[in-house]
């Protein structure tokens with residue numbers, strides 16, 4: 621993560637305010653999500669403490685949002701993850717996922733996410749973060765499209781960011797980094 625970025629829980633109003641830019645990027649743009657409806661969803665989820673945002677210290681606009689639901693197949697489920705295009709590639713997505721993982725793995729064994737099979741960038745991202753492919757969900761979001769179900773185990777240690785020079789812990793491969801075919 622960029623050193624000056626922090627992860628926190630937003631108020632419902634702040635969560636709602638992120639809907640406009642999220643609806644403007646794929647996959648939500650392509651799927652025709654309306655900002656008002658997405659905003660209501662984000663506000664409702666923030667009300668149940670299911671949303672985290674990333675923002676730069678000093679009050680800049682949030683650069684990323686994640687929504688995580690609890691109690692899905694013995695685990696947690698990332699229902700939405702979005703990073704502003706101008707903030708991508710700086711570790712914001714990783715920081716949001718690791719924040720969710722830390723929370724979920726306090727009580728649960730698995731962290732799940734599903735991703736459009738054509739969203740190769742996101743599939744590579746999740747694979748990099750230790751998720752592996754466990755299922756195929758045809759027609760889930762849109763007829764003709766396939767969602768890929770991925771999961772990460774609580775036994776998978778956080779995979780350090782290569783760009784920031786961290787080393788993979790000794791024995792990490794043995795304890796099960798998931799290298800799924802996503």
Ligand SMILES: CC(C)(COP(=O)(O)OP(=O)(O)OC[C@H]1O[C@@H](n2cnc3c(N)ncnc32)[C@H](O)[C@@H]1OP(=O)(O)O)[C@@H](O)C(=O)NCCC(=O)NCCS
Nearest residue numbers: 702703708709710711712713714735741742744748781782
């Ligand atoms: C996918 C997304 C969340 C990634 O967020 P990000 O902040 O750009 O990703 P990070 O900078 O945290 O990257 C974390 C790691 O994943 C890798 N990664 C990120 N995007 C990648 C890509 N397209 N291809 C390969 N690797 C990628 C990074 O290289 C990094 O690894 P490293 O630290 O070892 O170099 C972001 O691009 C996004 O919001 N996309 C649009 C919405 C979307 O597709 N959401 C997921 C829907 S299921």
